[in-house]
Amino acid sequence: MMKVAPSLLSCNFLNLQQEIKRLEEAGVDYIHFDVMDGNFVPNISFAFPILNQIRQVTDLTIDTHLMVQDPERYIQTFAEAGSDIITIHVEATNHIHRAVQMIHATGKKAGVTLNPGTPIDSVVPLLKDVDLVLVMTVNPGFGGQQFIENGIEKIKFLKDYKEKHHLNYEIEVDGGVNKDTAKTCIEAGAEVLVAGSYFFKHKDLSIPTSVLRGE
Numbered sequence: 001m002m003k004v005a006p007s008l009l010s011c012n013f014l015n016l017q018q019e020i021k022r023l024e025e026a027g028v029d030y031i032h033f034d035v036m037d038g039n040f041v042p043n044i045s046f047a048f049p050i051l052n053q054i055r056q057v058t059d060l061t062i063d064t065h066l067m068v069q070d071p072e073r074y075i076q077t078f079a080e081a082g083s084d085i086i087t088i089h090v091e092a093t094n095h096i097h098r099a100v101q102m103i104h105a106t107g108k109k110a111g112v113t114l115n116p117g118t119p120i121d122s123v124v125p126l127l128k129d130v131d132l133v134l135v136m137t138v139n140p141g142f143g144g145q146q147f148i149e150n151g152i153e154k155i156k157f158l159k160d161y162k163e164k165h166h167l168n169y170e171i172e173v174d175g176g177v178n179k180d181t182a183k184t185c186i187e188a189g190a191e192v193l194v195a196g197s198y199f200f201k202h203k204d205l206s207i208p209t210s211v212l213r214g215e
């Protein structure tokens, strides 16, 4: 069954608690929490104090996407703030394998992600050690961008590799996901769809939840 992970970047920040409640009522699977540091990506979003407050009001899985240079510096803090999954970029550290080990040492699930310009080979040595692989289908830093097609081949590769080697990671896609691009991602083998602008433009959030699940 497809999982849906709305990105809070596109929600109404003035009513955050209400937005979390709407997500719960819509039956989403994960809350996707985008952290941007103004260094790894050219934008700044939000971080632990907000994550910690969200943790106080929901039991939904918090899927933290760290768009942060040298994420090792913040893994412990994001774990303590209440993340369930911590996903880091292969481009953001010289020691991605150690960083994955650090995430697991906190007791949280570890994800790795790669930009549209990064070859899939860069994550292959990590695949047996991670819980999730996030394929970026936009250049990270902003919501509302257009889907970049080269992610589809990466999703297919990850699906085949997972089956061939009997691995357990989830295949997640992030960026420009809407009704149409979701279909292509699902056909290619995606298992978790992140969606921000498409998702929150709906008044009734159960609609994009069902559409993205392919129901």
Ligand SMILES: O=C(CO)[C@@H](O)[C@H](O)COP(=O)(O)O
Residues within 6 Å of the ligand: 007, 009, 010, 032, 034, 065, 067, 138, 139, 140, 141, 142, 143, 144, 145, 174, 175, 176, 177, 194, 195, 196, 197, 198
């Ligand atoms: O990580 C990111 C952007 O860097 C995403 O999670 C976006 O927030 C998704 O937004 P849409 O492309 O769905 O509007």
Ligand SMILES: [Co+2]
Residues within 6 Å of the ligand: 007, 032, 033, 034, 065, 174, 194
């Ligand atoms: Co994201």
